[in-house]
Amino acid sequence: MALNSHSSISFKRSLCLFLFLVVLLNFKMASAQLSTDFYNSTCSKALSTIEAAVIKAVANEQRMGASLLRLHFHDCFVNGCDASILLDDTSSINGEKTSAPNVGSVRGYDVIDTIKSQLESICPGVVSCADILAVAARDSVVALGGPSWKVELGRRDSTNASFTAANTQLPSFILDLDDLITTFSQKGFTEKELVALSGAHTTGEARCVTFRNRIYNETNIDSSLATSLKTNCSSSTADDDNLSSLDATSHVIFDNGYYKNLVKNKGLLHSDQQLFSGGSTDSLVTNYSENANEFYKDFANAMLKMGQLSPLTGTNGQIRTNCSKVN
Incomplete structure (x- = not known):
């Protein structure tokens, strides 16, 4: 029997809640199995x-x-x-x-x-x-x-x-806000953690192929930034691998410049700018753009949580001698 619109929405919400609780349970179990002093006695260096x-x-x-x-x-x-x-x-x-x-x-x-x-x-x-x-x-x-x-x-x-x-x-770099929220939610992350983890883009570079459509076709981008980026990223696929900084203001420093750029429509990737596009995450971006210490705290906590996603512990898996191949 087909679900009506209201029932379908309720079912989807229930399914999302169930998946979130499963991830949360796994997260708590993993957290209990990992420890900060794990190598103290076996490999102190x-x-x-x-x-x-x-x-x-x-x-x-x-x-x-x-x-x-x-x-x-x-x-x-x-x-x-x-x-x-x-x-x-x-x-x-x-x-x-x-x-x-x-x-x-x-x-x-x-x-x-x-x-x-x-x-x-x-x-x-x-x-x-x-x-x-x-x-x-x-x-x-x-x-x-x-x-x-x-x-x-x-x-x-x-x-x-x-x-x-x-x-x-x-x-993906092409995701809209709702899809970003869903993707991170499936891993057990809140909207706040999504925005905090995205702050990793305050450093590093991206290939032209990942932001070409944004600088040539999107309107919610600072015009001077778009013009500047086009000099290194033409409409030709020959430029696909040319690099530009994810944070044009301080790309080799881990700071809150990423968020300051977003509030000025200077996000490099489509998925970046989606975090400040009139949606539910705008206030989080604004907060981090004004408060670097708050970003640092939330980023560290989100990274700690991410590191606890479904690890193999105990006798599961192995300790590879060579990271690129199984023992």
Whole structure:
């Protein structure tokens, strides 16, 4: 029997509430299994080793800070924080590296490999690739001048990856606000956490292919910004890989410049500007644009929560010796 309009809306709301409660339950269970002192007795130099490597990588190329942060995000949003994004394709694994949101875009794999190699030399088979991603993301934010938080540890690495999930679960730069809210809600995040996590775009760069339509066809963009961007991003696909800063004002500093840009219609991506487009998240953007400390606090809390998305713990998964392949 077909549902009437009212029943259909009620059913959808009930389903969303059910999915949110399931994610929340998993989050609470994961939080109980992870701990900030997980490697204190088994690899006491783990955190300092990761920190030193990240500081060196960011010093060599400041963009790498944003790349390492993005690696962790793209890992956790696809079936949980299990380092599946690091797996190369094999005859039995159709990995995530070549999915549409990742191919030619996600980077930093070499830095993670270097860190893993260093850790294997001092405490072999102890520190997971998933934990390396989580700590490296935090250390990258700090290296760029942003907030710190205590990363909970104890994740293990998956033995498989999902090309399909990477294509369907990661939020796209073309999404409107309602779809962004839905995508993040499915992972257990509130609108406030969606806006806070989006602040990661206060650093890093994006390819022309991701913002071409915005600068040529959208009207809610500052005209001077659009004109400036067109010099590096023509209407030709030959420019697809040309890069522009996500935050044109302070792209190598982790600050609240991203939100200040949004209130001036200077968001680079369509999905960015949607957070300040007359919708329910406008007030959150305004608040963060005026209060950097509030953004830092909420971002750190949201990152901590994201790091607890469906981790493998206990005897599940494995500790990969090489992050790009299963043992």
